[in-house]
Amino acid sequence: MVACSGGPDSLALAVATAFVTSRLGRRAALVTVDHGLQTGSAERAAAVADWAASVGFDPVEAVPVTVAGRPGGPEAAARQARYQALSDAARRHRASAILLGHTRDDQAETVLLALARGAGPRGLAGMPARRDLAGVQLLRPLLDVTRAQTRDACAASGLTPWQDPHNTDPSYARARVRADVLPALVTALGAGVLDNLARTARLLAADTAALDDLAAAALATPPPPSDGAAVDRPLLRDGGGLSVVALAGLPGAVRSRVLHAWARELGAPPGALSHRHVDALDALVTAWRGQGATALPGGVRVGRRGGRLLPVG
Numbered sequence: 001m002v003a004c005s006g007g008p009d010s011l012a013l014a015v016a017t018a019f020v021t022s023r024l025g026r027r028a029a030l031v032t033v034d035h036g037l038q039t040g041s042a043e044r045a046a047a048v049a050d051w052a053a054s055v056g057f058d059p060v061e062a063v064p065v066t067v068a069g070r071p072g073g074p075e076a077a078a079r080q081a082r083y084q085a086l087s088d089a090a091r092r093h094r095a096s097a098i099l100l101g102h103t104r105d106d107q108a109e110t111v112l113l114a115l116a117r118g119a120g121p122r123g124l125a126g127m128p129a130r131r132d133l134a135g136v137q138l139l140r141p142l143l144d145v146t147r148a149q150t151r152d153a154c155a156a157s158g159l160t161p162w163q164d165p166h167n168t169d170p171s172y173a174r175a176r177v178r179a180d181v182l183p184a185l186v187t188a189l190g191a192g193v194l195d196n197l198a199r200t201a202r203l204l205a206a207d208t209a210a211l212d213d214l215a216a217a218a219l220a221t222p223p224p225p226s227d228g229a230a231v232d233r234p235l236l237r238d239g240g241g242l243s244v245v246a247l248a249g250l251p252g253a254v255r256s257r258v259l260h261a262w263a264r265e266l267g268a269p270p271g272a273l274s275h276r277h278v279d280a281l282d283a284l285v286t287a288w289r290g291q292g293a294t295a296l297p298g299g300v301r302v303g304r305r306g307g308r309l310l311p312v313g
């Protein structure tokens, strides 16, 4: 199922998908989400849907969503509404995957923005080529394709894509990066900089995945045997909490991931959990001076008692 805004990237993705599926004898759906934020958005969504049906997509849907009243700023609210609508549509149409049109240029922008806000390796890993969205695969097949190529593909297919005014609105950081920062980098450092930023994302994604796996394996260690039999190493899970000795024995990069994952397990909402919270949990292990409990988002509090980190009231 192609998620198509009518913009050049997802229109090129739709053209390519229609080409491939017709030759493979497969069927693809196309969904366009109408955020209802601009005048004429419903007509635009209908035009995208009409075009999609004309090139063989089946089923085709233009889905109106309500953005107002959702948490976060307008961009985050629109994004949340869009992803919800896309995953609902994928389930309705029993699609095996949702295809998004993010390009190598989008990836380079994402990496630069992450670098600028100090996001750490997870942010620098950029957008994954594949992830799970509420049980449906979310795929980004154009991450190695440039924006210039998607524009060329649309032109070669005789299509006039919609230009989202947000993409050139200088009040958005991403639009400023797109208009000013990346061109300046290319001028100063050469055209390879875009590929190199995207490559950095791929390398960090692989490293991050390996560290995440180590953290998950550490958290998956079984609780101590109930018969009191001796174990040859400190177990991480200990009486409803985590053992300080076992935590201290982990490399810092694994420990911070363990603490992040455990905080989520305790009910801290992932979006609100920042590196400051994880640092404060880490300090309970590595910079212990009898400090009080650490308050996490979602009303969760964690303290150190008897050699363990524990949720406290």
Ligand SMILES: Nc1ncnc2c1ncn2[C@@H]1O[C@H](COP(=O)(O)OP(=O)(O)OP(=O)(O)O)[C@@H](O)[C@H]1O
Residues within 6 Å of the ligand: 003, 004, 005, 006, 007, 008, 009, 010, 011, 031, 032, 033, 034, 035, 082, 099, 100, 101, 102, 103, 106, 164, 167
């Ligand atoms: N209104 C929408 N309806 C359906 N899918 C959307 C919509 N907006 C975005 N998407 C999907 O999310 C991807 C990323 O969108 P975003 O607006 O962040 O980037 P973009 O580079 O401007 O993409 P495009 O040129 O396709 O608009 C799009 O390529 C498309 O697959």
